Amino acid sequence: MNRGSREIAEAVAALRRGEVIGLPTETVYGLAGDASNATAVRRIFELKGRPLEHPLIVHLADAATLGAWALDIPRAARALAERFWPGPMTLILKRARRVSDLVTGGQDTVGIRVPSHPVARAVLTQFGGGLAAPSANRFGRISPTRRAHVLSEFGNSVPIVLDGGDCAIGIESTIVDLSGEHARILRPGALGAHELERVIGRVAHGRHGHHGAPRAPGTLAAHYAPRTPVQLVAHAALVARQHAAKKRGERIATMSVGKLPPGAEGIAMPRSPGPYARFLYASLRDLDAQGYERILIERPPNTFVWTAVRDRLERAAAGSGVDPEDGT
Ligand code: TXA
Ligand code: MG
Numbered sequence: 001m002n003r004g005s006r007e008i009a010e011a012v013a014a015l016r017r018g019e020v021i022g023l024p025t026e027t028v029y030g031l032a033g034d035a036s037n038a039t040a041v042r043r044i045f046e047l048k049g050r051p052l053e054h055p056l057i058v059h060l061a062d063a064a065t066l067g068a069w070a071l072d073i074p075r076a077a078r079a080l081a082e083r084f085w086p087g088p089m090t091l092i093l094k095r096a097r098r099v100s101d102l103v104t105g106g107q108d109t110v111g112i113r114v115p116s117h118p119v120a121r122a123v124l125t126q127f128g129g130g131l132a133a134p135s136a137n138r139f140g141r142i143s144p145t146r147r148a149h150v151l152s153e154f155g156n157s158v159p160i161v162l163d164g165g166d167c168a169i170g171i172e173s174t175i176v177d178l179s180g181e182h183a184r185i186l187r188p189g190a191l192g193a194h195e196l197e198r199v200i201g202r203v204a205h206g207r208h209g210h211h212g213a214p215r216a217p218g219t220l221a222a223h224y225a226p227r228t229p230v231q232l233v234a235h236a237a238l239v240a241r242q243h244a245a246k247k248r249g250e251r252i253a254t255m256s257v258g259k260l261p262p263g264a265e266g267i268a269m270p271r272s273p274g275p276y277a278r279f280l281y282a283s284l285r286d287l288d289a290q291g292y293e294r295i296l297i298e299r300p301p302n303t304f305v306w307t308a309v310r311d312r313l314e315r316a317a318a319g320s321g322v323d324p325e326d327g328t
Pocket of ligand 1: 025027028029030031054055056057090092104107109110111113115133134135136171172173175186
């Protein structure tokens with residue numbers, strides 16, 4: 001057995017014992033445990049510090065076992081699964097009875113995803129069952145996109161963190177709710193509305209609209225947040241803001257779309273949304289670790305292709321500046 005396959009076999013054995021592991025996926029790293037084992041699922045909540053009513057996504061090796069986890073699967077779900085799985089898409093469906101309240105947060109729906117990352121696929125295939133896996137960060141913080149991020153979140157409390165390199169997509173999956181009458185995007189992701197619409201026709205956006213819309217805390221206003229205060233700034237205002245901060249003697253970092261303005265410290269982000277998303281969380285972590293008083297982030301263009309990135313930046317700004325270590 002080579003090193004990679006031995007590590008995967010060990011991870012699968014740990015999952016069978018009800019332990020929780022760090023698992024790379026193409027979107028972000030997950031904190032994975034056996035979705036059918038209440039002890040494992042409780043441990044995930046405990047490690048993340050996540051409130052119990054916030055549901056987890058169940059990850060499967062393929063769509064073949066979907067019927068064991070969801071009921072009344074609509075044709076649109078089958079069509080999306082066929083087209084986009086394995087990949088960065090989570091479907092919200094009516095849950096089958098076997099799915100525990102712990103996983104669904106007591107709701108009558110369940111989130112299901114088939115990831116495409118080869119390590120995640122190997123683990124899921126060998127494990128055989130469903131893996132509950134939220135992003136491997138403490139509740140409300142920045143999602144991890146490389147192994148070192150997971151280690152820095154959980155240290156020794158999660159001894160097995162498989163290495164899958166840097167996540168190719170870098171932001172969490174697109175969540176599509178198909179449990180109601182109309183398809184609805186609950187969380188935007190790299191897979192955009194237009195691509196979904198090409199397969200199933202009109203897709204609504206946002207959490208509101210249909211009665212009893214499921215809760216999705218990934219959609220809380222404050223999420224994915226650095227400790228350093230983050231401010232979103234229009235391109236036109238960036239230079240002036242920076243000057244004003246300098247004048248006040250403030251140490252600020254800038255995250256620009258494309259080149260940094262002259263004299264600015266910080267990170268020049270890619271000009272297109274895919275590469276930008278890939279570097280986003282690692283860049284936020286980087287800047288957050290450098291002790292700046294503030295991070296100024298240039299607002300990406302207000303166009304459709306930037307929807308998911310804009311969503312994460314707005315949440316990062318809304319939830320930033322609170323240090324959980326002070327118990328606030
Ligand atoms: O890309 C991803 O989806 C990553 C990787 C690890 O797969 N996972 C992830 O999990 O982002 P988490 O727990 O950080 O975010 C899952 C989101 C939450 O906002 C949760 O509320 C929502 O999915 N969710 C899960 N089950 C749901 C349900 N039954 N109804 C509505 N939202 C649900
Ligand atoms: Mg998360």
